[in-house]
Amino acid sequence: MENHQIKIVPTSNEAIIKFESNHFLVKNHSYEFKNIDEAGSSLLAQQLFYLPFVKTVYIAQNFIAIERYDIVSWEDVQTEISEQIENYLNSGELLVKKDEEIKKVPVTVYAEATPNPNAMKFVANKKLTVNNKEFKSINDTEVDTLARNLYTFPFIKELYVGENYISIQKHDVISWDEVTHEVRSFIRESLESGTSIGETKHKSAAIVKEKGESVDLPKFENLNDISKKIVEILDEYIKPAVANDGGNIVFEGYEESSGEVRVILQGACSGCPSSTMTLRNGIETMLKEMIPGKIERVVALNG
Known part of the structure; x- marks a missing residue:
């Protein structure tokens, strides 16, 4: 429950x-x-x-x-x-009794290219999720869900679901021109039939560091003042632009002694040939300007 x-x-x-x-x-x-x-x-x-x-x-x-x-x-x-x-x-009681007169809501889905040539963003006219979700493989999905069903397309590598969009990364074995229409129609029909995205078994709020240790991301209220300022800058200036490109950026940590900021790239940004360098440089420049003397470098990790 x-x-x-x-x-x-x-x-x-x-x-x-x-x-x-x-x-x-x-x-x-x-x-x-x-x-x-x-x-x-x-x-x-x-x-x-x-x-x-x-x-x-x-x-x-x-x-x-x-x-x-x-x-x-x-x-x-x-x-x-x-x-x-x-x-x-949380009691498990029914919130609203089913209404037999409810009409099926038409769903529209359109495709948007992203800076990542292997990623396409499929935008719906309805809310898809409350919390962003990342699926790195079919093993992260639940049965009878849209996420699981999308993996029936053999070229699909990763999924990232934002509030009203699904960002799909494909394997480099086929071009989007060949499959975009089919994937878009599949998503639209699934949403119209009421198929849910499903929960993910992948912990988006954790990364595996170099030594193989899984580490939960820190909660905002537990951060120091500089880290809180970094998160606020990312949320206000960086995340909206990144979301437009079908991706997300998550604050992983800040080391005060070295001035190093670590962020995680998700969705279309993860693994993009240009995203890591472009985002890292852009974020680094902005943080240095807005938090002078505290930031030395930004390290961007693929989620």
Whole structure:
């Protein structure tokens, strides 16, 4: 059973707050309940309406949003509600009863070239995953999942799944011109039929260092001030551009004594002939400028 962890996320509307899970709650549709009578298909929504300040409950993708009446402030109640939602989701109770009238949501998928000639990015018009996933081989996949099924194409080497895209690396035995349309159609039909991406057995949050030791990446709250600044710079300036190219970059560590920063390249960036050098130089230049005197070099590792 999935272990849900809830994060409280404010919205542009002060009356509405989102309670985001680290897992999908519903797929392909969303729900809006304006009172307890409308919430007959969701026991959790009914329970939330017992709170006198709850005006509307929304359930979509990986979050539950609540609109409140102006009789309390969110600061006074949001922690208690977050705990209630988290406990319910982890109880195994059904969130929403199946609605037979739900229509199949059309899915579109288009292909984008990446700087890596062996990698192609397939972008969907729907959210595919809450947490990015990396599949280095078929052994990382689960049965009856889209990730496993993609490996029926013998030329596929690695998969990287972002929020709304799948980045695929192929073996250098065929050109993308020959197979792009077939792969794109396969992904679209699988998503329309409700096939899930599946979980990965590959630990994206770990690398094997030179001595063969598997090391978990450090948590942000445990980092020193310089490391936190590095992560913030990567998140704000580097990751968005890298994601556009079907890849990801992860902070692995910072050695204060040598000024060395280590990052992990994932997705289309991993193993790319140009990415390692280009990204390393670009990141190194930016970090040196924004954190003067603390950065000597950047080492880029393939994930």
